[in-house]
Amino acid sequence: MNTLDHSHRDASLKPDFSKRLLSIGIVFAVIGALAILLPAWATLAGELVIAWMLVLWGALGLWFARAMRPAREWRYAAAAFGVTLLLGLAFLLFPGVGIATLTIVMMLVFLMEGVVSILLGLRMSSNLRHWSWMIVSGVCSLIVGLFILIGWPETAVWTLGLLLGVNFLSTGLSLIMLARAAKKAV
Template identity: 55%
Template sequence: MQTHPRSPTRPTAKRNGFRNLRVVGCILAAFGILAIFLPRVATFEAELLVAWMLTLWGAVGLWFSRSIRPAPEWRYGFAAFGFLFLVGVALILFPLAGIAALTVLMMLSFLMEGILSILFGLRSSAHVSNWGWLVFSGLCSFAAGVVILFGWPWTASWTLGLMMGLNFLSTGLSLVMLAKPARNMR
C-alpha cells in the first residue's frame, strides 16, 4: 500500500508545536502593539507587576523559611526571602525608583537577548531557511537596549514600556514567521 506524503498520518505533536508557536507569537505581538501605543502605562504596570511578584514571593518564602526552622539553613532562606520582600515593598512604595531600576535591568536584558538571538540566528542559518528573522529580532532587541542606554535617565518613564512593546512585537513576529515555513514543510 502506497501512502501519499501528505497523508493524515502526520505526527500531530509536530503540528501542535507549530500552531503553539504561531499562537505565542500572535499574543506577544498583540501585547507589543498595546505597549507601543501606551508606553507610560506599560512602564508603570510592568513596575507594579514586578513589585507585587517580589513582595508575594518574599512573603511566601518567609513563611516557608519559618516553617523549616529546625533545619539550620532556615536563616539563609529567611534572609534571602526577607530581602526579596523588602525590595518588593520598596518598589511598591517608590514606583519611580522601581521604574529606574527596572529600566536598567531591561536595558541589560535587551542587550544580552539581542546578542544571543543574533548569534543563534547566524548559527541556525545552515539548518533553518528563515534564520534571518531571528537575526532581525536580535537586532531589534539590541537596538532597544542601546536606545535605553543613550536616553537614560530622561526617557525612563516611557522607554521601558515602548522598548518592551517593540521587543514583544519583534519577537512575536519572528515566532509567527518561524512557524509559517515549518507548517508548510510537514
C-alpha cells in the same frame, strides 16, 4: 527497514497547531505594538508585574524559612526573603523607584554586555570568521546603554516598556512566521 516513516507527521505540525501558533503570535505582536506605542504604560505594567513577583517570592520564601527553623541557616533565608518581600512592597508603594531601579540595572547590563562583546570580538578576530558580528552586537548594546545613560532620568519612564514591546513584537512576528511555515509543511 527505513527508520523514518514519512506517513507519520510530527504532532506539532497538525493544522490546529499552526492555528494556535498563529493566534499566540498575533496576541504577542499586538501586545508588543501596544507597548511600543504606549511605552510609559508598558513600563509601569512591567514594573508592577515584577513588584508583585517579588512580593510573592518573598512571602513564600518567608514561609519556607519558617518551615526550616530546625536548621541553623533559617535566619539567613528569612533575612534574604524578607529583603525580597520589602523590595517588592517598595516597588508597589513607590513605582517610580522600581522603574528607576530596573532601568539602571538594564542600563548597566547593556553597557557591560557591550564592552564584553566588543572585547570578545576583538579576541576572536584572529581565530574565527565573521568575528565582526560580535563587535557589531557589542556596539549596539553599548549604544543602547549610553542612550539610556545620556537621557537619564527621562529615559526611565519609557525604556522598560519599549524594550518589552520590541521583545513581544519580535516574538509575535516570529511565531506568525513559524505558523505559516508549519501550515505549509502539513
